[in-house]
Amino acid sequence: MENKEINEQCGKQTIKFNHPPVIISRASTVGEMEGQGPLASYFDQIETDPTFGQDSWEKGESEMVRRTVELAISKSGIEKEKIRYIFGGDLLGQLIGTTFGLKDFDIPVFGLYGACSTCGESLSLAAMTVSAGYADYAIAATSSHFGGAEKQFRFPLEYGNQRPLSATWTVTGSGAFVVARTSTEQPMNSYPRISAVTTGKIVDYGVRDSMNMGACMAPAAADVIYQALEDLSLKPNQLDKIITGDLGKVGSEILIKLLRDNGYDIEKQHMDCGVEIFDNSEQDTHSGGSGCGCSAVTLAGYILHKLDEQEWKKILFVPTGALLSTVSYNEGETIPGIAHALLIEQGGGN
Amino acid sequence: MENKEINEQCGKQTIKFNHPPVIISRASTVGEMEGQGPLASYFDQIETDPTFGQDSWEKGESEMVRRTVELAISKSGIEKEKIRYIFGGDLLGQLIGTTFGLKDFDIPVFGLYGACSTCGESLSLAAMTVSAGYADYAIAATSSHFGGAEKQFRFPLEYGNQRPLSATWTVTGSGAFVVARTSTEQPMNSYPRISAVTTGKIVDYGVRDSMNMGACMAPAAADVIYQALEDLSLKPNQLDKIITGDLGKVGSEILIKLLRDNGYDIEKQHMDCGVEIFDNSEQDTHSGGSGCGCSAVTLAGYILHKLDEQEWKKILFVPTGALLSTVSYNEGETIPGIAHALLIEQGGGN
Numbered sequence: 001m002e003n004k005e006i007n008e009q010c011g012k013q014t015i016k017f018n019h020p021p022v023i024i025s026r027a028s029t030v031g032e033m034e035g036q037g038p039l040a041s042y043f044d045q046i047e048t049d050p051t052f053g054q055d056s057w058e059k060g061e062s063e064m065v066r067r068t069v070e071l072a073i074s075k076s077g078i079e080k081e082k083i084r085y086i087f088g089g090d091l092l093g094q095l096i097g098t099t100f101g102l103k104d105f106d107i108p109v110f111g112l113y114g115a116c117s118t119c120g121e122s123l124s125l126a127a128m129t130v131s132a133g134y135a136d137y138a139i140a141a142t143s144s145h146f147g148g149a150e151k152q153f154r155f156p157l158e159y160g161n162q163r164p165l166s167a168t169w170t171v172t173g174s175g176a177f178v179v180a181r182t183s184t185e186q187p188m189n190s191y192p193r194i195s196a197v198t199t200g201k202i203v204d205y206g207v208r209d210s211m212n213m214g215a216c217m218a219p220a221a222a223d224v225i226y227q228a229l230e231d232l233s234l235k236p237n238q239l240d241k242i243i244t245g246d247l248g249k250v251g252s253e254i255l256i257k258l259l260r261d262n263g264y265d266i267e268k269q270h271m272d273c274g275v276e277i278f279d280n281s282e283q284d285t286h287s288g289g290s291g292c293g294c295s296a297v298t299l300a301g302y303i304l305h306k307l308d309e310q311e312w313k314k315i316l317f318v319p320t321g322a323l324l325s326t327v328s329y330n331e332g333e334t335i336p337g338i339a340h341a342l343l344i345e346q347g348g349g350n
Numbered sequence: 351m352e353n354k355e356i357n358e359q360c361g362k363q364t365i366k367f368n369h370p371p372v373i374i375s376r377a378s379t380v381g382e383m384e385g386q387g388p389l390a391s392y393f394d395q396i397e398t399d400p401t402f403g404q405d406s407w408e409k410g411e412s413e414m415v416r417r418t419v420e421l422a423i424s425k426s427g428i429e430k431e432k433i434r435y436i437f438g439g440d441l442l443g444q445l446i447g448t449t450f451g452l453k454d455f456d457i458p459v460f461g462l463y464g465a466c467s468t469c470g471e472s473l474s475l476a477a478m479t480v481s482a483g484y485a486d487y488a489i490a491a492t493s494s495h496f497g498g499a500e501k502q503f504r505f506p507l508e509y510g511n512q513r514p515l516s517a518t519w520t521v522t523g524s525g526a527f528v529v530a531r532t533s534t535e536q537p538m539n540s541y542p543r544i545s546a547v548t549t550g551k552i553v554d555y556g557v558r559d560s561m562n563m564g565a566c567m568a569p570a571a572a573d574v575i576y577q578a579l580e581d582l583s584l585k586p587n588q589l590d591k592i593i594t595g596d597l598g599k600v601g602s603e604i605l606i607k608l609l610r611d612n613g614y615d616i617e618k619q620h621m622d623c624g625v626e627i628f629d630n631s632e633q634d635t636h637s638g639g640s641g642c643g644c645s646a647v648t649l650a651g652y653i654l655h656k657l658d659e660q661e662w663k664k665i666l667f668v669p670t671g672a673l674l675s676t677v678s679y680n681e682g683e684t685i686p687g688i689a690h691a692l693l694i695e696q697g698g699g700n
Contacts, residue, residue, distance in 0.1 A: 009483070009484065009486075055681075058678065092675065096683070109550070133482075134482075323446075326443075331409065
C-alpha cells in the first residue's frame with residue numbers, strides 16, 4: 001500500500017498510475033462555426049443557434065454543457081447515481097457556464113478554473129480521484145462560448161472590432177468525459193487510458209498582449225511538456241503526437257523553439273487543437289481556435305477517434321491556459337500561462 | 351489495496367480516510383476591519399493598508415495571498431520543493447487574486463472556484479491528494495478582499511450605497527494550510543487531522559436576492575451537512591461544533607430550520623464564521639462576514655486554535671458558497687449554493 005502510493009509520484013510533477021483510469025465515454029457539442037470546420041464530422045452535436053434555444057450566450061453555454069454531460073452519461077451506459085463527482089469549469093467569471101449547466105444533475109461538483117487549460121485540469125483530477133478509489137466513475141466537463149467570451153474579455157460583437165492576425169477565435173463547444181476506475185480484475189483495456197498526469201506551474205514571461213494569447217501560453221506549455229518528458233523518461237519520437245490546446249500558429253512556433261532550446265525537438269509530433277479546429281483560409285479565424293472548449297471537443301471528437309482507430313497509440317495531451325481577466329489586464333498586469341499534460345494511451349494493458 | 355480503496359468511499363458523498371491527512375501548519379492574514387474584530391488575536395498578520403502596499407485592491411489581494419502562503423510554508427518547516435501542489439482560489443473573475451499571488455512559488459497549481467466554499471473545496475482536494483499518495487505535502491490557499499469584491503459584485507465603494515440588514519460584509523483575508531500525508535509509520539497524531547470529506551452538490555432553491563446570500567447558501571449547507579451526518583452515521587451531539595462558512599445571521603436561522611425539518615437539530619452545535627468574525631453591534635456589518643477568506647482565516651486562526659487546546663475535539667467544517675456573477679444575476683438567473691463539509695479531529699490516533 002505505502003509503496004504503491006509512493007511509486008505513483010514520478011519525478012518532479014508527474015503521477016504515473018499503476019492502474020490507469022480509462023475514458024469509457026465522451027461527448028462533444030459545438031456551435032455553427034466549428035460545425036463548418038475541418039473536424040465537423042467528429043463532433044456528436046452541432047448547434048446552429050448561438051444561444052442554444054436560450055435568451056443569452058451565457059445561458060446558451062450552460063445549456064450546451066447540460067446537453068454534453070447528459071450525452072456523455074447516456075453513452076457510458078452507467079447510471080447517473082454511480083457517478084460520484086463532476087470536475088468542471090469554463091471561462092466565464094465565477095464559472096456561471098458550468099454552474100447553471102451542472103446544477104440539475106444532482107452530482108457533487110468541484111468547480112475548476114485554469115483558463116483554457118481547464119480540460120486538462122479536470123481530466124487530471126478526475127483520473128487522480130478514480131485511481132485513488134474515491135470514486136468508480138467521475139466526469140470531467142469543460143466549455144467555452146465565442147459570444148460570451150468576446151463580451152467578457154474583448155469587445156461587444158456588435159462593435160465589429162478588427163482582430164490582429166495573432167488573435168485566436170474562442171471555440172463555442174463543450175466536451176465531457178466519463179472517467180472510470182480500473183483494477184487488476186477490471187483492466188478495461190479496450191478504452192483509452194490516462195497513464196500519467198503532469199500538473200503545470202504558473203509561468204510568467206511578462207507578455208502583456210491579450211491579442212497574442214499564444215505567446216502568453218507557450219512558455220507554460222514548454223515547461224510542462226519538458227517536465228512530463230523528463231519525469232516519464234520519454235523522447236518525443238516515442239509519442240505519436242504532442243497536442244497542445246490553443247497556442248495557435250503563433251504560439252506553436254514559440255513552443256517548438258523553446259523546447260528545441262531545451263534539448264527536445266517536438267516539431268514532428270506537435271499538433272495544436274486551435275490550429276486543427278478551423279480552416280483559417282476559409283474561416284478567417286487568424287491564429288486559430290481557443291477556449292476551454294477547443295481542446296475539450298478536439299479530444300472528445302477527433303483525438304480519441306484516432307486512438308480508437310489505433311492510428312495513434314500514445315499521445316501527450318496538453319491544454320494551455322492564459323491567466324488574465326479584464327481587471328488584471330487593465331491594471332497593467334502581465335498574462336501568465338499554465339498548462340497541464342496527460343499521457344493518454346490506447347491498446348494493450350499495463 | 352483494492353479493498354482499502356473501496357472502503358474510503360463512504361455513503362453517497364463522503365470519503366473517510368484510513369490514514370487521515372493532517373494540517374501541519376496554517377497561516378492567516380486579514381485586513382484592518384477584521385483586525386478590529388473579536389477574533390483579531392487569533393490571526394497571524396493584520397494589514398492596515400487595504401492595498402497591501404500595492405496600487406490596487408486586486409494586486410493587494412494577491413500580495414496578501416503570497417504573504418500567507420509564504421508564512422504557512424515557513425511555519426511548516428518543510429522545504430518548498432517538497433510541496434507538490436497548491437490548491438487555490440478566490441472570488442475574483444478568472445481567479446486573478448490567486449494567480450498573481452501564487453505565480454512565483456514555482457509549485458504546480460490547481461485553480462479552484464466554489465465561491466465562498468472554496469476553502470472547503472481546496473482542503474478536500476488537498477486531503478484527497480496527499481491521502482492517495484500523490485503528494486507528501488500539498489497546500490490549500492484561499493482569499494477574498496472587501497474592496498475587490500464590492501467593486502466586482504456590487505457597487506463602487508465611493509458610491510456609498512445603503513446595505514440591507516441581510517447583506518454580508520466580504521472579509522479581507524487569506525488562509526493557507528499545509529496538508530501532510532500520514533501513514534502507519536507516521537501517524538502525526540499531534541496535528542489536527544482531516545478524517546473525512548463530504549463534497550457538496552449545487553443546490554438551487556430559486557432565491558434571486560444577491561443581498562441575501564445567506565438564504566441562497568443555506569439549502570446547500572443543509573444538504574451537505576445532512577449527507578455528512580448520514581454517511582458518517584454521526585449525530586449532531588457527537589460533534590463539538592458544526593461550523594458553516596458565511597451564512598450570517600439570516601442564513602443560519604434558515605439552515606437550522608431546514609435541518610430540523612429533516613430530523614437533525616444542530617442549534618446547540620452550530621456556529622458560523624461570518625457571525626463570529628465581526629462584532630455587528632460595534633462594526634455595523636449587518637448579517638456578518640462573507641467571502642472565501644472568511645471561513646479560511648477563521649479556521650486557520652480561531653477554530654484550529656480551539657482544536658490545539660483540545661477545547662473542541664471533533665468538528666464539521668462547512669464553507670458555503672453562492673454561485674452567481676453580475677452577468678448571471680443581471681440576466682435573471684437564480685443564485686444556487688454549494689457547500690463542502692470536512693470532519694476535522696484533534697487528539698488520539700485513528
